[in-house]
Amino acid sequence: MVNNVINKEHVSKKFDADLEEIRTRVLQMGGFVEEQIKNAVEALTDGNEHMIEQIIDNDHRVNAMEIKIDELCSQVIVRRQPTAIDLRMIMTVINTITDLERIGDEATKIARMAKLIYAADRMHMPRFVEIRHIAAIAIDMLRKALDAFARLDPNASAEIVRQDEQVDEEFRSIIRHLITFMMEDPRKISTAIEILFAAKAVERIGDHAKNMSEYIVYLVKGKDVRHVSADEIEREVSK
Protein backbone atom coordinates (compact mmCIF):
# COMPACT_ATOMS: atom_id res chain seq x y z
CA MET A 1 0.00 0.00 0.00
CA VAL A 2 2.72 2.40 1.09
CA ASN A 3 4.80 1.29 -1.84
CA ASN A 4 1.94 1.98 -4.15
CA VAL A 5 1.48 5.52 -2.88
CA ILE A 6 5.17 6.24 -3.19
CA ASN A 7 5.19 4.75 -6.63
CA LYS A 8 2.22 6.82 -7.64
CA GLU A 9 3.81 9.97 -6.33
CA HIS A 10 6.97 9.09 -8.17
CA VAL A 11 5.08 8.58 -11.42
CA SER A 12 3.20 11.79 -10.83
CA LYS A 13 6.41 13.75 -10.22
CA LYS A 14 7.99 12.34 -13.35
CA PHE A 15 4.84 13.23 -15.21
CA ASP A 16 4.92 16.78 -13.88
CA ALA A 17 8.53 17.10 -14.97
CA ASP A 18 7.66 15.79 -18.44
CA LEU A 19 4.77 18.22 -18.75
CA GLU A 20 6.93 21.05 -17.50
CA GLU A 21 9.51 20.33 -20.18
CA ILE A 22 6.83 20.25 -22.86
CA ARG A 23 5.28 23.50 -21.70
CA THR A 24 8.66 25.21 -21.60
CA ARG A 25 9.34 24.07 -25.13
CA VAL A 26 5.96 25.33 -26.35
CA LEU A 27 6.68 28.75 -24.85
CA GLN A 28 10.15 28.78 -26.44
CA MET A 29 8.61 27.90 -29.79
CA GLY A 30 6.02 30.64 -29.27
CA GLY A 31 8.71 33.20 -28.46
CA PHE A 32 10.71 32.21 -31.51
CA VAL A 33 7.68 32.42 -33.79
CA GLU A 34 6.80 35.83 -32.35
CA GLU A 35 10.31 37.05 -33.25
CA GLN A 36 9.85 35.66 -36.75
CA ILE A 37 6.67 37.69 -37.29
CA LYS A 38 8.17 40.86 -35.85
CA ASN A 39 11.22 40.54 -38.06
CA ALA A 40 9.08 39.78 -41.12
CA VAL A 41 6.94 42.87 -40.62
CA GLU A 42 10.11 44.88 -40.03
CA ALA A 43 11.60 43.50 -43.26
CA LEU A 44 8.44 44.45 -45.13
CA THR A 45 9.04 48.06 -44.14
CA ASP A 46 12.78 48.32 -44.61
CA GLY A 47 13.56 45.56 -47.12
CA ASN A 48 16.55 44.32 -45.09
CA GLU A 49 17.72 41.47 -47.32
CA HIS A 50 19.85 39.78 -44.71
CA MET A 51 16.91 39.65 -42.32
CA ILE A 52 14.59 38.34 -45.03
CA GLU A 53 16.94 35.44 -45.77
CA GLN A 54 17.34 34.70 -42.09
CA ILE A 55 13.57 34.53 -41.52
CA ILE A 56 13.11 32.13 -44.43
CA ASP A 57 16.09 30.11 -43.25
CA ASN A 58 14.75 29.93 -39.67
CA ASP A 59 11.53 28.23 -40.72
CA HIS A 60 13.06 24.76 -40.53
CA ARG A 61 13.87 25.47 -36.87
CA VAL A 62 10.19 26.16 -36.19
CA ASN A 63 9.29 22.89 -37.95
CA ALA A 64 11.89 20.97 -35.94
CA MET A 65 10.48 22.41 -32.70
CA GLU A 66 7.00 21.21 -33.65
CA ILE A 67 8.20 17.71 -34.49
CA LYS A 68 10.17 17.45 -31.24
CA ILE A 69 7.25 18.56 -29.05
CA ASP A 70 4.90 16.21 -30.90
CA GLU A 71 7.27 13.34 -30.13
CA LEU A 72 7.49 14.30 -26.46
CA CYS A 73 3.69 14.38 -26.25
CA SER A 74 3.36 10.88 -27.71
CA GLN A 75 6.04 9.60 -25.32
CA VAL A 76 4.23 11.08 -22.32
CA ILE A 77 0.92 9.51 -23.35
CA VAL A 78 2.53 6.10 -23.72
CA ARG A 79 4.64 6.26 -20.56
CA ARG A 80 2.32 8.04 -18.16
CA GLN A 81 -1.10 7.14 -19.55
CA PRO A 82 -2.58 10.46 -18.50
CA THR A 83 -6.30 10.91 -17.97
CA ALA A 84 -8.74 13.80 -17.70
CA ILE A 85 -7.05 17.18 -17.21
CA ASP A 86 -3.54 15.85 -17.90
CA LEU A 87 -4.63 14.38 -21.18
CA ARG A 88 -6.41 17.60 -22.08
CA MET A 89 -3.17 19.44 -21.36
CA ILE A 90 -1.34 17.27 -23.89
CA MET A 91 -4.13 17.66 -26.45
CA THR A 92 -3.88 21.41 -25.95
CA VAL A 93 -0.15 21.27 -26.64
CA ILE A 94 -0.63 19.18 -29.78
CA ASN A 95 -3.18 21.64 -31.13
CA THR A 96 -1.20 24.71 -30.04
CA ILE A 97 2.01 23.71 -31.80
CA THR A 98 0.12 23.10 -35.06
CA ASP A 99 -1.03 26.72 -34.93
CA LEU A 100 2.42 27.96 -33.92
CA GLU A 101 3.98 26.12 -36.83
CA ARG A 102 1.49 27.71 -39.20
CA ILE A 103 2.12 31.14 -37.73
CA GLY A 104 5.75 30.44 -38.54
CA ASP A 105 4.74 29.66 -42.13
CA GLU A 106 2.87 32.96 -42.34
CA ALA A 107 5.96 34.84 -41.11
CA THR A 108 7.92 33.19 -43.92
CA LYS A 109 5.26 34.22 -46.42
CA ILE A 110 5.50 37.84 -45.28
CA ALA A 111 9.29 37.66 -45.70
CA ARG A 112 8.90 36.25 -49.21
CA MET A 113 6.54 39.06 -50.13
CA ALA A 114 9.06 41.59 -48.76
CA LYS A 115 11.68 39.94 -50.95
CA LEU A 116 9.51 40.19 -54.07
CA ILE A 117 8.60 43.79 -53.36
CA TYR A 118 12.20 44.91 -52.88
CA ALA A 119 13.70 42.67 -55.55
CA ALA A 120 11.63 44.60 -58.09
CA ASP A 121 13.23 47.74 -56.69
CA ARG A 122 9.86 49.36 -56.33
CA MET A 123 9.34 52.72 -54.76
CA HIS A 124 8.04 53.28 -51.27
CA MET A 125 4.61 51.72 -51.05
CA PRO A 126 1.60 52.82 -49.08
CA ARG A 127 -0.31 50.57 -46.67
CA PHE A 128 2.82 49.63 -44.73
CA VAL A 129 1.61 51.74 -41.82
CA GLU A 130 -1.68 49.86 -41.87
CA ILE A 131 0.08 46.50 -42.07
CA ARG A 132 2.29 47.43 -39.13
CA HIS A 133 -0.85 48.35 -37.24
CA ILE A 134 -2.72 45.11 -38.01
CA ALA A 135 0.48 43.14 -37.28
CA ALA A 136 0.83 44.84 -33.89
CA ILE A 137 -2.65 43.61 -32.97
CA ALA A 138 -1.91 40.08 -34.23
CA ILE A 139 1.39 39.96 -32.29
CA ASP A 140 -0.41 41.20 -29.19
CA MET A 141 -2.97 38.42 -29.64
CA LEU A 142 -0.21 35.83 -29.94
CA ARG A 143 1.53 37.14 -26.83
CA LYS A 144 -1.72 37.03 -24.87
CA ALA A 145 -2.43 33.51 -26.10
CA LEU A 146 1.05 32.33 -25.06
CA ASP A 147 0.62 34.05 -21.73
CA ALA A 148 -2.77 32.36 -21.26
CA PHE A 149 -1.06 29.05 -22.03
CA ALA A 150 1.75 29.74 -19.54
CA ARG A 151 -0.66 30.63 -16.75
CA LEU A 152 -3.47 28.29 -17.84
CA ASP A 153 -5.74 31.32 -17.78
CA PRO A 154 -8.90 31.15 -19.93
CA ASN A 155 -9.82 34.79 -19.24
CA ALA A 156 -7.93 36.30 -22.16
CA SER A 157 -9.86 34.28 -24.74
CA ALA A 158 -12.91 36.53 -25.19
CA GLU A 159 -10.70 39.57 -25.66
CA ILE A 160 -8.51 37.75 -28.18
CA VAL A 161 -11.62 36.73 -30.14
CA ARG A 162 -12.69 40.40 -30.21
CA GLN A 163 -9.23 41.45 -31.35
CA ASP A 164 -9.53 38.89 -34.13
CA GLU A 165 -12.71 40.60 -35.30
CA GLN A 166 -10.78 43.87 -35.27
CA VAL A 167 -7.98 42.29 -37.33
CA ASP A 168 -10.54 41.02 -39.86
CA GLU A 169 -12.10 44.48 -40.09
CA GLU A 170 -8.69 46.15 -40.56
CA PHE A 171 -7.81 43.57 -43.17
CA ARG A 172 -10.95 44.40 -45.17
CA SER A 173 -10.06 48.07 -44.86
CA ILE A 174 -6.54 47.42 -46.21
CA ILE A 175 -8.06 45.56 -49.17
CA ARG A 176 -10.41 48.45 -49.93
CA HIS A 177 -7.50 50.89 -49.82
CA LEU A 178 -5.35 48.66 -51.99
CA ILE A 179 -8.14 48.44 -54.55
CA THR A 180 -8.39 52.24 -54.73
CA PHE A 181 -4.62 52.41 -54.98
CA MET A 182 -4.55 49.92 -57.85
CA MET A 183 -7.30 51.74 -59.70
CA GLU A 184 -5.39 55.01 -59.45
CA ASP A 185 -2.17 53.51 -60.71
CA PRO A 186 -2.56 50.16 -62.52
CA ARG A 187 1.22 49.88 -62.97
CA LYS A 188 1.45 49.18 -59.25
CA ILE A 189 -1.03 46.31 -59.26
CA SER A 190 1.66 43.62 -58.93
CA THR A 191 3.17 45.20 -55.86
CA ALA A 192 -0.25 45.85 -54.39
CA ILE A 193 -1.07 42.15 -54.72
CA GLU A 194 2.13 41.26 -52.88
CA ILE A 195 1.17 43.65 -50.09
CA LEU A 196 -2.28 42.10 -50.08
CA PHE A 197 -0.77 38.65 -49.52
CA ALA A 198 1.39 40.00 -46.70
CA ALA A 199 -1.73 41.50 -45.09
CA LYS A 200 -3.55 38.19 -45.59
CA ALA A 201 -0.70 36.38 -43.80
CA VAL A 202 -1.03 38.76 -40.84
CA GLU A 203 -4.78 38.18 -40.78
CA ARG A 204 -4.15 34.41 -40.63
CA ILE A 205 -1.79 34.90 -37.67
CA GLY A 206 -4.72 36.44 -35.82
CA ASP A 207 -6.84 33.35 -36.59
CA HIS A 208 -4.17 31.04 -35.22
CA ALA A 209 -3.72 33.08 -32.02
CA LYS A 210 -7.50 32.93 -31.59
CA ASN A 211 -7.44 29.15 -31.97
CA MET A 212 -4.69 28.92 -29.36
CA SER A 213 -6.63 30.95 -26.81
CA GLU A 214 -9.71 28.80 -27.36
CA TYR A 215 -7.77 25.63 -26.58
CA ILE A 216 -6.99 27.09 -23.13
CA VAL A 217 -10.70 27.54 -22.44
CA TYR A 218 -11.20 23.90 -23.41
CA LEU A 219 -8.30 22.86 -21.20
CA VAL A 220 -9.41 24.73 -18.10
CA LYS A 221 -13.19 24.71 -18.52
CA GLY A 222 -13.60 21.50 -20.49
CA LYS A 223 -15.77 23.41 -22.92
CA ASP A 224 -15.11 23.53 -26.64
CA VAL A 225 -15.55 27.17 -27.68
CA ARG A 226 -13.90 26.98 -31.08
CA HIS A 227 -16.94 28.06 -32.99
CA VAL A 228 -18.80 30.35 -30.60
CA SER A 229 -18.91 34.13 -30.11
CA ALA A 230 -16.76 36.24 -27.78
CA ASP A 231 -19.80 36.90 -25.55
CA GLU A 232 -20.52 33.21 -25.18
CA ILE A 233 -16.86 32.55 -24.35
CA GLU A 234 -17.05 35.20 -21.64
CA ARG A 235 -20.10 33.52 -20.15
CA GLU A 236 -18.40 30.12 -20.23
CA VAL A 237 -15.22 31.39 -18.62
CA SER A 238 -17.02 33.25 -15.83
CA LYS A 239 -19.05 30.16 -14.86
Added chain:
Amino acid sequence: MVNNVINKEHVSKKFDADLEEIRTRVLQMGGFVEEQIKNAVEALTDGNEHMIEQIIDNDHRVNAMEIKIDELCSQVIVRRQPTAIDLRMIMTVINTITDLERIGDEATKIARMAKLIYAADRMHMPRFVEIRHIAAIAIDMLRKALDAFARLDPNASAEIVRQDEQVDEEFRSIIRHLITFMMEDPRKISTAIEILFAAKAVERIGDHAKNMSEYIVYLVKGKDVRHVSADEIEREVSK
Protein backbone atom coordinates in the same frame (compact mmCIF):
# COMPACT_ATOMS: atom_id res chain seq x y z
CA MET B 1 -3.69 -16.08 -16.85
CA VAL B 2 -6.47 -17.30 -19.09
CA ASN B 3 -8.70 -14.63 -17.68
CA ASN B 4 -6.11 -12.05 -18.45
CA VAL B 5 -5.84 -13.08 -22.06
CA ILE B 6 -9.59 -13.05 -22.50
CA ASN B 7 -9.78 -9.72 -20.82
CA LYS B 8 -7.08 -8.36 -23.06
CA GLU B 9 -8.83 -9.64 -26.13
CA HIS B 10 -12.04 -8.13 -24.93
CA VAL B 11 -10.39 -4.75 -24.38
CA SER B 12 -8.73 -5.02 -27.76
CA LYS B 13 -12.04 -5.78 -29.49
CA LYS B 14 -13.72 -2.84 -27.81
CA PHE B 15 -10.80 -0.74 -28.82
CA ASP B 16 -11.05 -1.88 -32.43
CA ALA B 17 -14.74 -1.03 -32.45
CA ASP B 18 -14.00 2.43 -31.01
CA LEU B 19 -11.32 3.05 -33.62
CA GLU B 20 -13.59 1.80 -36.36
CA GLU B 21 -16.29 4.24 -35.33
CA ILE B 22 -13.80 7.10 -35.28
CA ARG B 23 -12.41 6.20 -38.68
CA THR B 24 -15.89 5.95 -40.17
CA ARG B 25 -16.72 9.37 -38.80
CA VAL B 26 -13.53 10.89 -40.22
CA LEU B 27 -14.39 9.50 -43.64
CA GLN B 28 -17.94 10.85 -43.36
CA MET B 29 -16.57 14.25 -42.41
CA GLY B 30 -14.16 14.05 -45.33
CA GLY B 31 -16.96 13.17 -47.75
CA PHE B 32 -19.08 16.03 -46.48
CA VAL B 33 -16.24 18.52 -46.77
CA GLU B 34 -15.50 17.31 -50.30
CA GLU B 35 -19.14 18.04 -51.22
CA GLN B 36 -18.82 21.48 -49.69
CA ILE B 37 -15.84 22.34 -51.91
CA LYS B 38 -17.46 20.94 -55.03
CA ASN B 39 -20.61 22.94 -54.40
CA ALA B 40 -18.63 26.08 -53.62
CA VAL B 41 -16.68 25.89 -56.87
CA GLU B 42 -19.93 25.19 -58.69
CA ALA B 43 -21.54 28.23 -57.06
CA LEU B 44 -18.60 30.35 -58.12
CA THR B 45 -19.37 29.49 -61.72
CA ASP B 46 -23.16 29.73 -61.71
CA GLY B 47 -23.90 32.04 -58.78
CA ASN B 48 -26.64 29.75 -57.44
CA GLU B 49 -27.77 31.76 -54.41
CA HIS B 50 -29.57 28.92 -52.71
CA MET B 51 -26.50 26.74 -52.91
CA ILE B 52 -24.26 29.54 -51.61
CA GLU B 53 -26.45 29.96 -48.51
CA GLN B 54 -26.54 26.24 -47.97
CA ILE B 55 -22.76 25.91 -48.07
CA ILE B 56 -22.32 28.74 -45.55
CA ASP B 57 -25.06 27.25 -43.39
CA ASN B 58 -23.49 23.77 -43.50
CA ASP B 59 -20.23 24.96 -41.96
CA HIS B 60 -21.50 24.47 -38.42
CA ARG B 61 -22.10 20.81 -39.26
CA VAL B 62 -18.44 20.43 -40.22
CA ASN B 63 -17.44 22.08 -36.95
CA ALA B 64 -19.76 19.81 -34.96
CA MET B 65 -18.24 16.75 -36.65
CA GLU B 66 -14.76 17.88 -35.65
CA ILE B 67 -15.77 18.46 -32.03
CA LYS B 68 -17.48 15.07 -31.81
CA ILE B 69 -14.51 13.16 -33.23
CA ASP B 70 -12.13 15.05 -30.94
CA GLU B 71 -14.23 13.96 -27.96
CA LEU B 72 -14.26 10.34 -29.10
CA CYS B 73 -10.47 10.40 -29.45
CA SER B 74 -10.01 11.70 -25.91
CA GLN B 75 -12.41 9.08 -24.59
CA VAL B 76 -10.52 6.30 -26.34
CA ILE B 77 -7.19 7.46 -24.95
CA VAL B 78 -8.58 7.56 -21.41
CA ARG B 79 -10.49 4.27 -21.62
CA ARG B 80 -8.14 2.13 -23.67
CA GLN B 81 -4.76 3.72 -22.93
CA PRO B 82 -3.45 2.95 -26.39
CA THR B 83 0.25 2.68 -27.12
CA ALA B 84 2.50 2.72 -30.18
CA ILE B 85 0.60 2.30 -33.46
CA ASP B 86 -2.84 2.67 -31.86
CA LEU B 87 -1.87 5.95 -30.28
CA ARG B 88 -0.37 7.13 -33.56
CA MET B 89 -3.69 6.26 -35.22
CA ILE B 90 -5.52 8.55 -32.81
CA MET B 91 -2.95 11.32 -33.25
CA THR B 92 -3.43 10.98 -36.99
CA VAL B 93 -7.17 11.40 -36.56
CA ILE B 94 -6.76 14.47 -34.34
CA ASN B 95 -4.49 16.10 -36.89
CA THR B 96 -6.59 15.03 -39.86
CA ILE B 97 -9.84 16.51 -38.57
CA THR B 98 -8.13 19.85 -37.91
CA ASP B 99 -7.23 19.98 -41.60
CA LEU B 100 -10.69 18.80 -42.66
CA GLU B 101 -12.32 21.50 -40.56
CA ARG B 102 -10.09 24.11 -42.19
CA ILE B 103 -10.86 22.77 -45.64
CA GLY B 104 -14.50 23.29 -44.66
CA ASP B 105 -13.66 26.90 -43.77
CA GLU B 106 -12.06 27.40 -47.17
CA ALA B 107 -15.18 26.04 -48.90
CA THR B 108 -17.20 28.63 -46.98
CA LYS B 109 -14.78 31.36 -48.04
CA ILE B 110 -15.20 30.38 -51.70
CA ALA B 111 -19.00 30.52 -51.25
CA ARG B 112 -18.73 33.98 -49.67
CA MET B 113 -16.65 35.20 -52.60
CA ALA B 114 -19.24 33.78 -55.01
CA LYS B 115 -21.88 35.70 -53.08
CA LEU B 116 -19.95 38.97 -53.32
CA ILE B 117 -19.24 38.51 -57.00
CA TYR B 118 -22.86 37.82 -57.90
CA ALA B 119 -24.39 40.28 -55.42
CA ALA B 120 -22.62 43.04 -57.36
CA ASP B 121 -24.34 41.70 -60.47
CA ARG B 122 -21.06 41.65 -62.31
CA MET B 123 -20.66 40.26 -65.77
CA HIS B 124 -19.20 36.89 -66.56
CA MET B 125 -15.68 36.86 -65.27
CA PRO B 126 -12.63 35.16 -66.67
CA ARG B 127 -10.43 32.77 -64.70
CA PHE B 128 -13.34 30.58 -63.64
CA VAL B 129 -12.10 27.89 -65.98
CA GLU B 130 -8.69 28.06 -64.33
CA ILE B 131 -10.21 27.97 -60.85
CA ARG B 132 -12.28 24.94 -61.78
CA HIS B 133 -9.10 23.32 -63.02
CA ILE B 134 -7.06 24.05 -59.88
CA ALA B 135 -10.06 23.01 -57.73
CA ALA B 136 -10.30 19.71 -59.58
CA ILE B 137 -6.69 18.97 -58.64
CA ALA B 138 -7.26 20.00 -55.01
CA ILE B 139 -10.39 17.83 -54.78
CA ASP B 140 -8.50 14.92 -56.29
CA MET B 141 -5.77 15.42 -53.67
CA LEU B 142 -8.36 15.41 -50.89
CA ARG B 143 -9.98 12.26 -52.24
CA LYS B 144 -6.60 10.51 -52.47
CA ALA B 145 -5.73 11.63 -48.93
CA LEU B 146 -9.04 10.27 -47.58
CA ASP B 147 -8.51 7.07 -49.50
CA ALA B 148 -5.00 6.76 -48.08
CA PHE B 149 -6.52 7.25 -44.63
CA ALA B 150 -9.19 4.61 -45.24
CA ARG B 151 -6.66 2.05 -46.46
CA LEU B 152 -3.76 3.21 -44.25
CA ASP B 153 -1.74 3.47 -47.41
CA PRO B 154 1.27 5.80 -47.35
CA ASN B 155 1.99 5.38 -51.06
CA ALA B 156 -0.19 8.23 -52.29
CA SER B 157 1.70 10.83 -50.28
CA ALA B 158 4.54 11.58 -52.68
CA GLU B 159 2.09 12.07 -55.54
CA ILE B 160 -0.12 14.33 -53.45
CA VAL B 161 2.91 16.44 -52.54
CA ARG B 162 3.71 16.76 -56.25
CA GLN B 163 0.12 17.71 -57.00
CA ASP B 164 0.42 20.38 -54.34
CA GLU B 165 3.38 21.84 -56.19
CA GLN B 166 1.23 21.84 -59.33
CA VAL B 167 -1.58 23.62 -57.45
CA ASP B 168 0.90 26.25 -56.22
CA GLU B 169 2.18 26.75 -59.75
CA GLU B 170 -1.35 27.06 -61.18
CA PHE B 171 -2.23 29.48 -58.40
CA ARG B 172 0.71 31.73 -59.33
CA SER B 173 -0.41 31.53 -62.95
CA ILE B 174 -3.95 32.60 -62.01
CA ILE B 175 -2.52 35.57 -60.08
CA ARG B 176 -0.43 36.62 -63.08
CA HIS B 177 -3.48 36.43 -65.33
CA LEU B 178 -5.62 38.34 -62.86
CA ILE B 179 -2.99 41.08 -62.68
CA THR B 180 -3.01 41.44 -66.46
CA PHE B 181 -6.80 41.44 -66.39
CA MET B 182 -6.87 44.18 -63.73
CA MET B 183 -4.40 46.30 -65.64
CA GLU B 184 -6.51 46.06 -68.79
CA ASP B 185 -9.70 47.04 -66.99
CA PRO B 186 -9.17 48.70 -63.61
CA ARG B 187 -12.95 48.88 -63.04
CA LYS B 188 -12.90 45.11 -62.54
CA ILE B 189 -10.21 45.17 -59.84
CA SER B 190 -12.68 44.51 -56.99
CA THR B 191 -14.10 41.43 -58.63
CA ALA B 192 -10.64 40.24 -59.59
CA ILE B 193 -9.58 40.45 -55.93
CA GLU B 194 -12.59 38.35 -54.93
CA ILE B 195 -11.63 35.75 -57.52
CA LEU B 196 -8.07 35.90 -56.22
CA PHE B 197 -9.29 35.06 -52.70
CA ALA B 198 -11.36 32.18 -54.06
CA ALA B 199 -8.25 30.87 -55.84
CA LYS B 200 -6.25 31.33 -52.64
CA ALA B 201 -8.83 29.25 -50.74
CA VAL B 202 -8.46 26.45 -53.28
CA GLU B 203 -4.70 26.64 -52.95
CA ARG B 204 -5.04 26.24 -49.16
CA ILE B 205 -7.23 23.18 -49.65
CA GLY B 206 -4.31 21.60 -51.48
CA ASP B 207 -2.03 22.36 -48.51
CA HIS B 208 -4.43 20.70 -46.10
CA ALA B 209 -4.81 17.59 -48.27
CA LYS B 210 -1.01 17.40 -48.40
CA ASN B 211 -0.83 17.61 -44.60
CA MET B 212 -3.37 14.80 -44.33
CA SER B 213 -1.42 12.50 -46.62
CA GLU B 214 1.76 13.15 -44.66
CA TYR B 215 0.12 12.08 -41.41
CA ILE B 216 -0.53 8.68 -43.01
CA VAL B 217 3.16 8.26 -43.74
CA TYR B 218 3.84 9.09 -40.10
CA LEU B 219 1.20 6.64 -38.99
CA VAL B 220 2.36 3.72 -41.09
CA LYS B 221 6.09 4.39 -41.31
CA GLY B 222 6.59 6.23 -38.03
CA LYS B 223 8.47 8.89 -39.94
CA ASP B 224 7.55 12.56 -39.80
CA VAL B 225 7.67 13.81 -43.40
CA ARG B 226 5.80 17.07 -42.92
CA HIS B 227 8.63 19.23 -44.09
CA VAL B 228 10.47 17.10 -46.62
CA SER B 229 10.35 16.80 -50.42
CA ALA B 230 8.24 14.43 -52.52
CA ASP B 231 11.37 12.46 -53.49
CA GLU B 232 12.36 11.97 -49.88
CA ILE B 233 8.82 10.83 -49.03
CA GLU B 234 9.01 8.30 -51.83
CA ARG B 235 12.27 6.94 -50.45
CA GLU B 236 10.80 6.71 -46.94
CA VAL B 237 7.64 4.98 -48.10
CA SER B 238 9.48 2.39 -50.21
CA LYS B 239 11.78 1.41 -47.32
